[in-house]
Amino acid sequence: MAATSTCSANPLLVVFVVGAAKMAAGSEAPDSWYLALLGFAEHFRTSSPPKIRLCVHCLQAVFQFKPPQRVEARTHLQLGSVLYHHTKNCELARTHLEKAIPQFEDVKFEAASLLSEFYCQQNLVDSAKPLLRKAIQISQQTPYWHCRLLFQLAQLHTLEKDLVSACDLLGVGAEYARVVGSEYTRALFLLSKGMLLLMERKLSEVHPLLTLCGTIVENWQGNPIQKESLRVFFLVLQVTHYLDAGQVKSVKPCLKQLQQCIQTISTLHDDEILPTNPADLFHWLPKEHMCVLVYLVTVMHSMQAGYLEKAQKYTDKALMQLEKLKMLDSSPILSTFQVILLEHIIMCRLVTGHKATALQEISQVCQLCQQSPRLFANHAAQLHTLLGLYCISVNCMDNAEAQFTAALQMTTHQELWTFIVTNLASVYIREGNRQQELYGLLERINPDHNFPVSSHCLRAAAFYIRGLLSFFQGRYNEAKRFLRETLKMSNAEDLNRLTACSLVLLGHIFFVLGNHRESNNMVVPAMQLASKIPDMSVQLWSSALLKDLNKACGNTMDAHEAAQMHQNFSQQLLQDHIAACSLPEHNLISWTDGLPPVQFQPQNGPTTSLASLL
Secondary structure, three states: OOEOOOOOOOHHHHHHHHHHHHHHHHHOOOOHHHHHHHHHHHHHHOOOOOOHHHHHHHHHHHHHHOOOHHHHHHHHHHHHHHHHHHEOOHHHHHHHHHHHOOOOHHHHHHHHHHHHHHHHHOOOHHHHHHHHHHHHHHOOOOHHHHHHHHHHHHHHHHHOOOHHHHHHHHHHHHHHHHHOOOHHHHHHHHHHHHHHHHHOOOHHHHHHHHHHHHHHHHHOOOOHHHHHHHHHHHHHHHHHHHHHOOOOOOOHHHHHHHHHHHHHHHHOOOOOOOOOOHHHOOOOOOHHHHHHHHHHHHHHHHHHHOOHHHHHHHHHHHHHHHHHHHHHOOOHHHHHHHHHHHHHHHHHHHHHOOHHHHHHHHHHHHHHHHOOHHHHHHHHHHHHHHHHHHHHHOOOHHHHHHHHHHHHHHOOOHHHHHHHHHHHHHHHHHHOOOHHHHHHHHHHOOOOOOOOOOOHHHHHHHHHHHHHHHHHOOOHHHHHHHHHHHHHHHHHOOOHHHHHHHHHHHHHHHHHOOOHHHHHHHHHHHHHHHHHOOOHHHHHHHHHHHHHHHHHOOOHHHHHHHHHHHHHHHHHHHHHHHHHHHOHHHHHHHOOOOOOOOOOOOOOOOOOOOOOOO
């Protein structure tokens, strides 16, 4: 048996343990030998480091005593569990778990649950599903296991992207929980279903379901931590729903409630009193995981709203908390949280002019994805999108196009697809020679007609892209119409970055048209807002425009001041540009297929044009 523990078995110690158990068998109650072996096994399992080989020997020794069938079944389950979790001896683990399944109720459901988990790990999903279905069918008189197995099969369908089947199972679970008098677990089933409906964009079903959940949560009287955890789950769904819709201002009351709720949870002590209803023996997430999740949605909000320093602050807090948790907890959800946090902070870095740091964090995401095929499958499109945004920031437009094209082939998520297409359109506008491809894209994200998603933010961005194209084509009145629509939408939901970009572009248009007063009225607030975000590209653009504007108006001192600001921004961006392009990770811009490369060859120096920065 290949064990993860490095200690070798000590035959004398094993003989001593078995001998002690036999003495107990001869002199104590009939089951004392079993308790002795079980105690030794648990001692070895929980030793530091764990002595798994000795633990397994103790459990195997149980069979020497010809134990009762129930004890034999329980021992097969325990051996299967230890071998599955702590060794690489998959076949032996499977054999023990299969022997436990036909036995007693308190063993067979746990064995079925663990064996199906084993099948999934071995990519034998088609073996796991019928096993779980059968266990669900015969467990209706055992509320805890019936609910747990329903959750497990729903999760399996979710991982397979079969959200319809998962929602059906969660609906069955909610009704069962209601029948057995567990409003708490009913709420968990319904909230889980709501989460999947949000993923499917079935908003007409989400709204009444969330309303029902809100009523159940508020009316349920039980363990305070369980109640608050339900409220966190409910509020997280509401906040993410608003953020998916790009409604950054509208979400603020819900986000504030969520932050207050997590503060309340952090002050509560876990009660050791178990619920009287066995169907209530569930929790959504540990308190520590919920704290990280609330940090995460706060970062998402700050990023969309353009409060990038706030996003940085909460990202630092969340990543610090994650590092502590990952030292003690190997839960895959922690790596997912870490990747999503990094994805958002990378976008912040690109906006604030820290491309080298962003590139190193992209490399960090690559490394996390290399460790988990499932994580990579779920985040490959986002990874290529981030590389595309990085390529734009260093003026590698051909690579940006390749990255966005690769990302589009990897996603079916409508919001992400729309975000990628919007950025790819900006690449084609800058290149200036891809009219046919550009108009094909713009037709698919037409903000005036059949826009593909309900996101307020993305629709406002689509108007901005139309305005940018009209500006480059010299159709200034049309550009002003699109940009004013962007401004109206951005102001309605506090989308600060889009507001700043629209103002400076409008200022540029008025400058070209010779309307210097109106140009100044646009550029000055654009500069103030860009400084507040802070957005280095908009600051660079605004300072250049202010320099030309003041020069044209004869304001020599103001023109000199603006020129100095422009020079400072240019130098900062240029130094960061050179630093980023000199990193070995810069070679990632050429990766468009398969797993990300493990090692990077260092660059001899920057190979990209700096013209767009200066």
